[in-house]
Amino acid sequence: MQDRYISIEGISRSYPAPGGGKTTVFDDLWLSMARGEFVAVIGHSGCGKTTVLNILAGLDAPSSGVVIVDGKAIEGPSLDRAVIFQSHALLPWKTALSNVAYAVSSRWPKLSRSEIEAKAMEAIRLVGLEQAAHRKPSQLSGGMKQRVGIARALSIDPKILLMDEPFSALDALTRGTLQDEVRKICIETGQTVFMITHDVDEAIYLADKIVLMTNGPGARIAEIVANPLPKARTRNDVHRHPAYYPVRNHIIDFLVSRSKSFDEEIAGKAWDPRHPPLVNPSIPEPSVAAIGKGPVTQGQGGDKPGFFPANRMRGTP
Amino acid sequence: MRSLELRSVAVSIMLLMTFLLAWHLAVTGGSSGQKMDPEYAKLMGITATQGKSAMPSPVDVGLTLWGHIKDPFYVRGTNDVGLGLQLGYSILRVAAGYLLAMAVALPLGFLIGMSPLMSRALDPFIQVLKPISPLAWMPLALYTIKDSGLSAIFVIFICSIWPMLINTAFGVANVRKEWINVARTLEVGTLRKAFTVILPAAAPTIVTGMRISIGIAWLVIVAAEMLVGGTGVGYFVWNEWNNLSITNVITAILVIGFVGMLLDQILARLGHLVTYPE
Numbered sequence: 001m002q003d004r005y006i007s008i009e010g011i012s013r014s015y016p017a018p019g020g021g022k023t024t025v026f027d028d029l030w031l032s033m034a035r036g037e038f039v040a041v042i043g044h045s046g047c048g049k050t051t052v053l054n055i056l057a058g059l060d061a062p063s064s065g066v067v068i069v070d071g072k073a074i075e076g077p078s079l080d081r082a083v084i085f086q087s088h089a090l091l092p093w094k095t096a097l098s099n100v101a102y103a104v105s106s107r108w109p110k111l112s113r114s115e116i117e118a119k120a121m122e123a124i125r126l127v128g129l130e131q132a133a134h135r136k137p138s139q140l141s142g143g144m145k146q147r148v149g150i151a152r153a154l155s156i157d158p159k160i161l162l163m164d165e166p167f168s169a170l171d172a173l174t175r176g177t178l179q180d181e182v183r184k185i186c187i188e189t190g191q192t193v194f195m196i197t198h199d200v201d202e203a204i205y206l207a208d209k210i211v212l213m214t215n216g217p218g219a220r221i222a223e224i225v226a227n228p229l230p231k232a233r234t235r236n237d238v239h240r241h242p243a244y245y246p247v248r249n250h251i252i253d254f255l256v257s258r259s260k261s262f263d264e265e266i267a268g269k270a271w272d273p274r275h276p277p278l279v280n281p282s283i284p285e286p287s288v289a290a291i292g293k294g295p296v297t298q299g300q301g302g303d304k305p306g307f308f309p310a311n312r313m314r315g316t317p
Numbered sequence: 318m319r320s321l322e323l324r325s326v327a328v329s330i331m332l333l334m335t336f337l338l339a340w341h342l343a344v345t346g347g348s349s350g351q352k353m354d355p356e357y358a359k360l361m362g363i364t365a366t367q368g369k370s371a372m373p374s375p376v377d378v379g380l381t382l383w384g385h386i387k388d389p390f391y392v393r394g395t396n397d398v399g400l401g402l403q404l405g406y407s408i409l410r411v412a413a414g415y416l417l418a419m420a421v422a423l424p425l426g427f428l429i430g431m432s433p434l435m436s437r438a439l440d441p442f443i444q445v446l447k448p449i450s451p452l453a454w455m456p457l458a459l460y461t462i463k464d465s466g467l468s469a470i471f472v473i474f475i476c477s478i479w480p481m482l483i484n485t486a487f488g489v490a491n492v493r494k495e496w497i498n499v500a501r502t503l504e505v506g507t508l509r510k511a512f513t514v515i516l517p518a519a520a521p522t523i524v525t526g527m528r529i530s531i532g533i534a535w536l537v538i539v540a541a542e543m544l545v546g547g548t549g550v551g552y553f554v555w556n557e558w559n560n561l562s563i564t565n566v567i568t569a570i571l572v573i574g575f576v577g578m579l580l581d582q583i584l585a586r587l588g589h590l591v592t593y594p595e
């Protein structure tokens with residue numbers, strides 16, 4: 001059975017609304033992740049993905065609920081959880097290299113200057129930026145800044161990687177190479193990853209599970225898609241896999257229509273936010289295999305948008 | 318760009334020449350001295366009776382200035398001290414008051430900027446103290462400190478503290494949230510965070526405050542020294558007015574402006590060093 005390395009337990013987040021009262025970005029959100037699992041989150045802009053990530057990072061606190069990591073409730077940020085920020089968040093007065101070195105020296109305060117520099121340079125080389133290592137962020141392109149952000153997160157050997165659209169500003173070629181690189185590192189080091197993305201193909205290539213979030217305010221985790229592709233996939237063969245298009249269509253259908261009308265979809269039905277259904281769009285029959293902890297339901301493979309299996313089985317917590 | 322620079326320099330020089338020429342003509346061309354009531358002319362100084370205006374010509378000022386530059390540090394009695402020495406006194410006073418103000422304003426500004434509680438608690442005091450003319454403190458300073466030189470330093474301290482304090486607090490309070498978050502995710506301690514993230518991020522704003530402060534301090538020192546007397550460039554101006562040496566007064570005015578510009582440029586240079594493009 002899966003362990004719950006990260007367990008998001010009933011968190012909600014609300015902000016004061018302009019005209020008094022408050023808007024609830026999301027409410028009663030539950031999600032658990034196993035050690036070494038790669039989870040991608042997909043949802044429309046503004047649904048609260050970054051907010052969830054900030055809570056996981058310890059930068060933001062939920063209005064209610066808790067997040068438990070490795071048996072302990074999160075109380076603040078930790079060096080064990082590295083964040084790749086959506087906005088890069090590089091310190092503009094430091095060069096690319098010293099931005100990374102700052103992280104390295106925070107992680108290992110006892111290292112000598114040259115050791116810090118060497119470790120930072122290693123991370124910079126990993127993202128292919130050695131030519132630009134001594135440039136300031138203002139002299140870097142958006143994609144280069146994003147790569148520095150990735151290098152900074154990887155340089156501190158975190159246990160958990162929290163990535164907020166880490167590859168969004170990159171050209172297709174660089175994105176491919178970096179995705180390969182990050183995937184390799186994550187598998188080698190047994191990284192547990194929480195990644196936000198808008199790119200369906202990226203999610204299918206990288207993630208073990210893809211979390212689908214409905215539109216805010218009051219966003220929910222509609223379902224969790226178990227990636228049917230073999231772990232040993234490569235960039236060039238993913239789209240040849242028979243399960244690839246069913247998964248892809250399922251997700252795109254969700255984004256196009258179901259993410260908006262999800263509340264109508266579940267209206268009148270028993271909905272348990274603690275156990276969002278785990279679907280496997282490539283498996284034709286329900287109940288084929290209990291992948292993970294949640295119930296497995298049939299996906300519709302994209303042919304019937306709006307369809308939602310009513311005879312879902314419930315797992316126990 | 319280069320030609321714009323050259324042309325602007327040319328225009329500046331032309332304007333200066335025109336001004337000097339107009340000044341020269343206005344002073345030498347007229348014969349106001351002869352038409353003046355001799356009694357009044359006598360009161361106004363001897364030059365007026367010699368067919369010349371009491372107002373010195375640019376050449377007079379130039380010669381006097383040259384004299385001061387050649388021999389800036391002489392002492393021929395308490396009321397006859399070289400302009401360089403007087404400037405030195407003023408600069409020392411400004412430096413002392415300014416550095417004291419910095420020593421108080423920067424840490425206090427950090428505290429105010431980092432703590433919303435302290436920011437609110439201290440705000441009413443700052444709001445009331447800030448608009449007080451620094452010279453209004455002078456009698457109180459003279460009464461409590463009982464030393465005119467130290468009182469002048471205190472006045473400089475009190476006038477230069479506000480822009481530095483307010484800018485530091487503002488700069489510190491408005492450091493981009495995401496930079497703070499970087500430090501937080503890296504579990505950087507408070508002190509290290511203050512020096513490695515908040516200080517560099519707020520430095521441009523802080524230095525702007527320091528630049529405003531040095532300008533105000535240099536404005537105030539002249540007035541303060543006119544009040545306390547004894548030494549300093551402000552006292553020099555007042556003393557030369559009492560001697561009716563308008564030439565020396567104008568010379569001193571020029572020198573005060575020049576030193577003020579230098580001080581401002583030093584801070585501008587510092588500001589340039591700490592500014593980062595985003």
Ligand SMILES: Nc1ncnc2c1ncn2[C@@H]1O[C@H](COP(=O)(O)OP(=O)(O)OP(=O)(O)O)[C@@H](O)[C@H]1O
Pocket residue numbers: 015016025044045046047048049050051052086216
């Ligand atoms: N400080 C804040 N005050 C008020 N509302 C906020 C604040 N921060 C975020 N929100 C709201 O919370 C919602 C979720 O924001 P969040 O940044 O998590 O979205 P997101 O899913 O990451 O979107 P995107 O894909 O565009 O990055 C948004 O509707 C936003 O308006």
Ligand SMILES: [Mg+2]
Pocket residue numbers: 049050051086164
């Ligand atoms: Mg976001």
